[in-house]
Amino acid sequence: MITWTVIGSGTHKANTGRSSPGHLVRCGEAAVLVDCGSGTFRGVLCAGRAPETLDACLVTHLHPDHIADLLPLLFRLRNEAKKTGPRELRLFGPPGTADYVEALARLHAPYLEHDAFTLSVEEGEGGEFVIGELAISPFPVAHGVAAVGYVFTDEGGAKVVYSGDTGLSAELIRRAAGADLLVAEASFPNGAQKPFHLTPEWAASIAAEASVRRLALVHLNPEMDGIDIVAQCGGSFKGEVIICRDGMSIESGRAT
Ligand SMILES: [Zn+2]
Numbered sequence: 001m002i003t004w005t006v007i008g009s010g011t012h013k014a015n016t017g018r019s020s021p022g023h024l025v026r027c028g029e030a031a032v033l034v035d036c037g038s039g040t041f042r043g044v045l046c047a048g049r050a051p052e053t054l055d056a057c058l059v060t061h062l063h064p065d066h067i068a069d070l071l072p073l074l075f076r077l078r079n080e081a082k083k084t085g086p087r088e089l090r091l092f093g094p095p096g097t098a099d100y101v102e103a104l105a106r107l108h109a110p111y112l113e114h115d116a117f118t119l120s121v122e123e124g125e126g127g128e129f130v131i132g133e134l135a136i137s138p139f140p141v142a143h144g145v146a147a148v149g150y151v152f153t154d155e156g157g158a159k160v161v162y163s164g165d166t167g168l169s170a171e172l173i174r175r176a177a178g179a180d181l182l183v184a185e186a187s188f189p190n191g192a193q194k195p196f197h198l199t200p201e202w203a204a205s206i207a208a209e210a211s212v213r214r215l216a217l218v219h220l221n222p223e224m225d226g227i228d229i230v231a232q233c234g235g236s237f238k239g240e241v242i243i244c245r246d247g248m249s250i251e252s253g254r255a256t
């Protein structure tokens with residue numbers, strides 16, 4: 001079983017109801033942070049997990065609303081390692097992630113580095129890696145910059161797919177096929193769409209084409225709270241639509 005906890009369901013326009021993008025994905029003993037926007041670090045604590053126990057951090061792209069809390073996360077892990085002994089964090093992201101982290105370390109030297117803290121950075125838009133019972137595959141999405149979504153599967157056959165930030169994407173439909181849960185962005189209301197983002201109608205059409213069981217909408221700008229998001233999904237998708245809130249958890253069983 002995969003447990004998906006929404007830490008931040010908002011965008012760069014975080015408000016009192018929605019924090020910037022961040023999600024905690026747990027499966028068995030494994031815990032993986034997915035995106036790391038402002039407020040995520042505290043949100044991990046609120047979800048009952050100490051940041052230093054995370055097995056990995058996955059970022060979808062390098063826009064500030066998805067990576068702002070990397071700095072405090074790395075600082076805490078490095079300080080914990082210094083105090084309590086060796087620690088390692090695996091960081092995954094699209095091409096450019098290693099350069100970004102290197103620049104961050106240079107800017108904040110020596111505060112992100114210590115002999116006891118190992119940060120391994122892996123970047124790419126394909127392949128598969130395994131963390132505990134979770135198999136994770138990045139895939140490219142349509143966001144106008146290097147950006148990936150992720151497919152998560154567990155040993156029991158559960159499948160969860162995260163779109164990250166994207167516009168309409170054939171690759172997202174292909175990779176989400178048959179998923180139990182698609183966590184997709186819906187940044188703007190129907191008719192007010194902007195390049196490289198989705199509306200509820202578009203997210204629902206992707207969910208329908210991919211035949212997923214449930215659709216959970218995230219990356220909701222404040223203006224989305226004033227509209228009937230489920231109604232905007234239209235009639236194309238027959239499954240359950242979940243409008244995410246910060247702090248909520250969704251459990252995923254076997255894919256249908
Ligand atoms: Zn974003």
Ligand SMILES: [Zn+2]
Pocket residue numbers: 061063143165
């Ligand atoms: Zn973005």
